[in-house]
Amino acid sequence: MDNILSLPVSEMVNLSFECTCGRSHSVDIRSIIVDQDITKEAVSLALKYKTGRIFVIADNNTYSVKGRRIWEALKKEGLPVGGHIFESLHPLVPDERAVGRLVTEIGRDVSLIVAVGSGTVNDLARIISFKLGIPYLIAATAPSMDGYASTVSPLIIDGFKKTYEAVYPVSILCDLKAMRNAPWEMICAGFGDILGKYTALADWKLSKDVNNEYYCETGVSLVKNAMDKCMGNIDGIAERDESSIRYMIEALILSGIAMGLVGSSRPASGAEHHLAHYWEMNALARGEEHPLHGNSVGVGTVIVSYLYEMVKDKADFEIDSPDPEEIRGLLKRIGACDNPFELGIKKEVFTESIIHAMEIRPRYTVFHLAKRLGILEDAALRLTQKFYGAD
Ligand SMILES: [Zn+2]
Ligand SMILES: [Zn+2]
Structure with a gap:
């Protein structure tokens, strides 16, 4: 499937193909959406999981940027919502304490986890999603790393960084407004x-x-295309120009997808x-x-x-x-x-x-x-x- 290289990022979902490298590859993400404000999309995706409660994970920063808005919109739609907002003066650490806190707070009736944030919140939601067998979607708030489309969670356990097997989010929703205005x-x-x-x-x-x-070669080309798009728009990124930040977001997602295809972070x-x-x-x-x-x-x-x-x-x-x-x-x-x-x-x-x-x-x-x-x-x-x- 050579045309994977010409697909827009939003269409790199539900893929499965035989590759020239001799292996078959697949991407088990159901949707990737980059939009000005992804609140509506988050609600319409959550409606598909209304058999149970929706559990929102955020920290106090990402809650005020986007989490509150999503939480209220879910409630307004009549969906049962709960969640955990990490209150942190210092940066949130993805350690056993944070994982334990989420396990303690999450109900047995949860059918979807809605993670609102970037690296750390995503890593925590991903491991919980995998271990408890509850799907999660990520509402991304900053273009800070390439782990949105990833199947592993790097955590800090006993003070050491350790990478754990986890799962793709069912959906990646990139909030362009929040991501453009990220620190x-x-x-x-x-x-x-x-x-x-x-x-x-x-x-x-x-x-x-x-x-x-x-x-x-397909994995390599995906990553190279992503880099070229991003480096070709470097001045726009420096000015927080909307389409340049969009390219950067796409590059970060593509890099994650390339890792997923190959089955390692190589x-x-x-x-x-x-x-x-x-x-x-x-x-x-x-x-x-x-x-x-x-x-x-x-x-x-x-x-x-x-x-x-x-x-x-x-x-x-x-x-x-x-x-x-x-x-x-x-x-x-x-x-x-x-x-x-x-x-x-x-x-x-x-x-x-x-x-x-x-x-x-x-x-x-x-x-x-x-x-x-x-x-x-x-x-x-x-x-x-x-x-x-x-x-
Ligand atoms: Zn291949
Ligand atoms: Zn990295």
Whole structure:
């Protein structure tokens, strides 16, 4: 099915096809809607589940942005509504406490979960939906990461980040008005998460060439199309222009769909994500707050692109990777952080992360090649000097 690449995002639902990569792929999402105000759509979808109660999950921010409006509209329609609104002074953490709280609050008569929010709320709703066997829809309020169309939930358990198997939402409703007006840091984070696909795809190609790893051209093309759309509208994103933000939202959803097709995060996550996870886990271990996922991924992409340049000088085969200065230029153009120092990563943590990020998960990336070529430690020192000075 070649035409999947020409489908608009809203039609990438209920798909199942045999792919040129030899596998059959499917997308079990029933609807994807990007609209000015998705309240009406949320209500009409909820009406299909009126055999039971509707359970709304939000935090105090997303509740005031969109949650209250949806809750009241559901009630007005005569639907039985309940829910849990997390009151948090600090950012909500997707940990066992938050999961437990939801399990405690949710009734046995719930037929649909309506999650209103972005990364954390979505991850919590997804795991609850999967474990309790209750479908959920996400009313997305910020274009901050690519996990809306995803089937896994990264949670913080015992202080460590761990990814759990979960389920697709039945519907993804993107509220364009809320997403356009999301805090700027969250828009930069979404941009950084998309930018990370440059090195993620380079790593996948590298592993295909070195290890003959499974590779799906359709998945790659989906992600590349998503990136091109987004990068071609970068100035519009910086101005919060409506159609540019729409492209960005579509890119984030497409990236999620590509992961779903392939059955792993390979098309969307490589060494840049391992660096971001390393920094996040380090901050968690110290009880410190960490940057938004996508902002770390953006900086990780810069670092990994530099590492690729160093590896290319030594490798005896052709390697395709992004130009680090161009990646930095893109981050600067949107006003996002482009270096680990300004991101708040401590110097020693940075050096260690280059050497040890590859231990985070068994996925072949440029870190492995650098290690095999015997240049990883030297690269860590050179990169530390570059961003933190000689001493
Ligand atoms: Zn395929
Ligand atoms: Zn990501």
